[in-house]
Amino acid sequence: MCYQHLAGGNLVPLDSLPFMAVQNGNGSVSSGNHQLPNEEKMRFHQELIDSLQQKEDFKNLAIAYIRMVETAKDELGYRASDSLLHEALKINLQLGNPQAIMQTYNELFFLSFNTGNNKQAFNYAKEALKIAEEHHYQKSAAIIYSNISLMYIRQGDYEKANEYNFKSLKVFQQIDDTLQMARSKLSIGLVYIMLKDYDKALQNIGEARDDFIAVGDEKGYSISLTNIGLIYIHRKDFKLALRHFFEAVQIDEQYNDSYGISSNYTNIGEVYYQLGNLDKATQYLNQALGIYQKFGDKSGLATVFLKLSRILTDQGRLHQALDYCTQSIAIFDQTDEPVSKKDALAQLAIIHQKLGNYQLALNTFREATELKDSLFDIDKAAKILMIEEKYINERLTNENLNLRYSNDFQQLKIDGQKNLNRTYLIALIILALAMAIIIIQLRKKNIAYKFITRKNLELMKKEQELKNTRKKIDRLSPNDRKVAPTITPDEKEAIMMRLDKLLDEDKIFTRSDLTIEKLAQRLSTNRTYLSQIINEMYGKSYSNLINEYRVKEAMKLLSDPDIGGRYSIDAIAKDSGFNSISNFNIVFKKFSGVTPSVFIKNIDYQSLTPSDNTLKFTNL
Numbered sequence: 001m002c003y004q005h006l007a008g009g010n011l012v013p014l015d016s017l018p019f020m021a022v023q024n025g026n027g028s029v030s031s032g033n034h035q036l037p038n039e040e041k042m043r044f045h046q047e048l049i050d051s052l053q054q055k056e057d058f059k060n061l062a063i064a065y066i067r068m069v070e071t072a073k074d075e076l077g078y079r080a081s082d083s084l085l086h087e088a089l090k091i092n093l094q095l096g097n098p099q100a101i102m103q104t105y106n107e108l109f110f111l112s113f114n115t116g117n118n119k120q121a122f123n124y125a126k127e128a129l130k131i132a133e134e135h136h137y138q139k140s141a142a143i144i145y146s147n148i149s150l151m152y153i154r155q156g157d158y159e160k161a162n163e164y165n166f167k168s169l170k171v172f173q174q175i176d177d178t179l180q181m182a183r184s185k186l187s188i189g190l191v192y193i194m195l196k197d198y199d200k201a202l203q204n205i206g207e208a209r210d211d212f213i214a215v216g217d218e219k220g221y222s223i224s225l226t227n228i229g230l231i232y233i234h235r236k237d238f239k240l241a242l243r244h245f246f247e248a249v250q251i252d253e254q255y256n257d258s259y260g261i262s263s264n265y266t267n268i269g270e271v272y273y274q275l276g277n278l279d280k281a282t283q284y285l286n287q288a289l290g291i292y293q294k295f296g297d298k299s300g301l302a303t304v305f306l307k308l309s310r311i312l313t314d315q316g317r318l319h320q321a322l323d324y325c326t327q328s329i330a331i332f333d334q335t336d337e338p339v340s341k342k343d344a345l346a347q348l349a350i351i352h353q354k355l356g357n358y359q360l361a362l363n364t365f366r367e368a369t370e371l372k373d374s375l376f377d378i379d380k381a382a383k384i385l386m387i388e389e390k391y392i393n394e395r396l397t398n399e400n401l402n403l404r405y406s407n408d409f410q411q412l413k414i415d416g417q418k419n420l421n422r423t424y425l426i427a428l429i430i431l432a433l434a435m436a437i438i439i440i441q442l443r444k445k446n447i448a449y450k451f452i453t454r455k456n457l458e459l460m461k462k463e464q465e466l467k468n469t470r471k472k473i474d475r476l477s478p479n480d481r482k483v484a485p486t487i488t489p490d491e492k493e494a495i496m497m498r499l500d501k502l503l504d505e506d507k508i509f510t511r512s513d514l515t516i517e518k519l520a521q522r523l524s525t526n527r528t529y530l531s532q533i534i535n536e537m538y539g540k541s542y543s544n545l546i547n548e549y550r551v552k553e554a555m556k557l558l559s560d561p562d563i564g565g566r567y568s569i570d571a572i573a574k575d576s577g578f579n580s581i582s583n584f585n586i587v588f589k590k591f592s593g594v595t596p597s598v599f600i601k602n603i604d605y606q607s608l609t610p611s612d613n614t615l616k617f618t619n620l
Contacts, residue, residue, distance in 0.1 A: 042075055062091040062100065066107055078115050078296040085111060102131040102140060109147055114259055116298030116335045122151050142171035143180065149187050154299075156339040158191050165191065182211035182220060189227060194339070198231050205231070219260075222251035226264055238271050245271070262291035262300055269307060278311050285311075299340075302331035306344050313351055322351050342371045487529050495533055498523050509549040512579040516542045550577040551591040554584070558600055569596050 045068040052061040065088040069081045076084070085108050092100040105128035112121035125148050132141035145168035152161035169184035189205035192198070209224035229244035245264045252260035269284035285304050292300035305328035312321035325348045332341035345368035352361035502508040502522060519542075520530040531542055538545050554576040557563045563572070573584035573596075588596050 041071065045071070058091050059095060059097075059100075062088040062095075062104070065091075066104065069107060069111065077294075078111070081111055082108070098131050098135050099137065099140075102128045102137065105131070106144070106147070113147075113150065115296050116300065116302075116331070118151065118154060118299075118336050122148075125151065138171055139175060139177065139180070142168040145171075146180075146184055146187055150190075153187070153190055153194060154335075154337055154339075156194075156337075158194055161191050162188060178211050179215045179217060179220070182208040182215070182217070185211070186220070186224060186227065193227065193230055193234075196234070198234055202228065202231050218251050219255060219257065222248045222257075222260055225251075226260070226267065229264075229267060233267070233271060233274065236274075238275055241271050242268065258291050258295060259297070262288045262297070265291070266300070266303060266307070269304075273307065273311060278314065282308065282311055298331050298335050299337065302328040302335065302337075302340065302344075305331070306340070306347060309344075309347055309351070313347070313354065318351055318355050322348075322355070325351060338371060342368050345371065487532065491525075491529075492533060495523050495525055495530070496537060499530075499533070503549060507553065509546045510553065510575065510577040512574070512577050514546065514577070546577070547587050548591055551588050553577070554588060554596065555592065555599065558596065569600075572596075 045064065049061065049064050049068070052058075052064055065084040069076065069084050085104060089101070089104045089108070092104050105124045109121050109124040109128065112118070112124060125144055129141060129144045129148070131137075132144055145164040149161045149164035149168070152158070152164065165184055165188045169181060169188070172180040172184055185204045186208040189201045189203075189208065192201035192204065205224055205227050209221060209228065212218075212220035212224055225244045225248040229241045229248070232238070232241035232244065245268050249261055249264045249268075251257075252264065265284045265288035269281045269288065272278075272281035272284065285307050288300065289304045289308075291297075292304060305324040309321045309324035309328065312318070312324065325344060329341055329344045329348065332338075332344055345364055349361045349365035349368060352358075352364060499519075502519070508514060508519065508522070516527050516530060520527045523530060534540065534542050534545055540548070554572055557567075557572045557575065558569075567575075569584075570581050573581055576584075578584035578587070585595055588594075588599070592599060594602070
């Protein structure tokens with residue numbers, strides 16, 4: 001697609017490339033007339049199919065089925081298109097043509113992917129890849145690698161996505177296929193959008209755009225425009241974002257590309273929402289919704305439902321917002337899109353909170369947080385960088401080996417002094433490679449640390465909201481909460497209220513000599529009851545609770561430029577309640593994933609907001 005959805009969105013691949021075409025009597029290939037009016041187009045295909053059926057020309061009949069889906073899928077709809085492709089698959093399986101079978105699986109992949117049937121799409125891609133690898137169809141295998149990467153992007157597995165992206169890019173560079181290299185770069189750019197590395201995203205997608213222009217691929221150019229528009233949304237340059245989206249729409253309309261049009265309408269709606277123009281946002285989102293409903297695009301429907309839910313929430317129409325948001329979560333479950341589901345759950349928690357359903361709000365927020373934590377894996381983030389580095393290192397090694405072999409050949413013709421020069425050259429190459437590897441490794445580590453720091457700062461922002469919600473829950477009736485039989489609900493509520501005040505307002509955790517006994521004494525209870533309450537309400541031990549508060553306090557101080565830049569780490573550790581710098585370093589790294597010094601170096605003061613735009617994918 002247009003990878004037009006990001007967090008909270010759906011991925012919409014582009015139309016598939018014409019892998020096959022009907023053969024004319026002279027053996028030449030004809031792709032059919034894409035510019036025919038809809039009625040004439042359908043009549044042309046139907047007459048061709050009837051003729052081939054009468055002649056029992058099954059090979060070309062299978063091709064005709066595929067061509068009909070490629071050029072008239074908007075008129076056919078999902079079910080009819082799926083039926084025709086399965087008829088083509090049945091014929092090709094009977095004929096035993098592996099290339100035709102593989103290409104039919106590819107077409108089924110495109111159709112399923114475009115309509116949000118992700119599990120089916122994955123199965124079709126795997127079947128196609130099995131044939132490509134078995135028969136050594138190098139280029140076809142690389143194209144399928146790119147398609148599989150789109151599936152992993154949709155599922156939030158960016159490590160796997162880039163693994164397949166760089167596998168495909170390596171093949172396309174070996175065979176010098178500019179068009180397919182552009183598509184691989186585009187997909188790599190999508191991964192970096194998801195990882196919020198917008199500089200790298202713009203670099204890769206910009207290169208893809210230029211390559212599409214060079215080979216005259218207007219639809220690829222349109223996809224690039226859409227995804228560059230997404231980057232400008234994240235950079236808050238809404239004017240440039242709209243300009244890219246509207247230019248992409250013009251191209252999509254020229255090619256009658258409904259998937260591209262709907263993806264861009266979704267993104268345009270998002271821009272107007274960000275600008276506070278809710279009427280225009282609703283207008284474009286409803287236009288996208290109509291297209292998604294027409295073609296049964298589940299991912300697209302869920303994406304628009306979520307965005308409309310946000311608008312309705314802002315307008316105070318909470319029950320309608322609840323309905324749309326609930327529908328989006330159900331669909332994201334079906335389409336196996338955990339990243340989008342996480343954003344929908346976060347929105348659902350907001351709606352429940354505004355409706356006064358505080359227990360539901362807390363439960364939903366926790367579910368969203370758990371899902372987010374399961375998706376974020378710092379080891380995976382580092383591995384993504386290692387995949388790119390491995391690819392770069394292999395290219396450097398191959399280029400330098402070629403240079404060395406060329407030099408060896410020349411050295412046979414020159415004297416001993418030239419041999420010495422060759423030795424110097426090889427030494428310089430080895431030194432350059434070593435320096436490149438060291439630089440890349442340091443860069444990988446720094447980017448990984450930035451991931452951890454950003455995650456911690458984002459969690460800090462959410463913490464206060466969760467605390468406020470919990471306070472409201474504490475005011476619910478005793479029947480609304482489960483309590484242990486050893487302490488009455490009234491006693492528990494009183495202790496919790498006092499504990500909240502001591503932690504949030506008095507910051508008692510900053511006392512380095514604080515113990516559970518001293519805290520229990522301040523709360524007019526005993527150690528056993530206090531430990532029980534902390535375990536039930538926070539899901540953790542006393543020591544972990546206090547240390548977590550201390551680390552979060554330290555992170556707040558360190559991230560404040562007026563404090564972190566003026567005071568030493570030792571001073572901030574003591575102000576946060578730690579009695580030694582060594583203990584502070586150990587506990588800080590345990591809860592945040594990095595040491596305090598690394599945290600300071602990698603602080604990003606930009607606003608941390610979830611991504612919720614529609615990426616534009618390409619079918620390869």
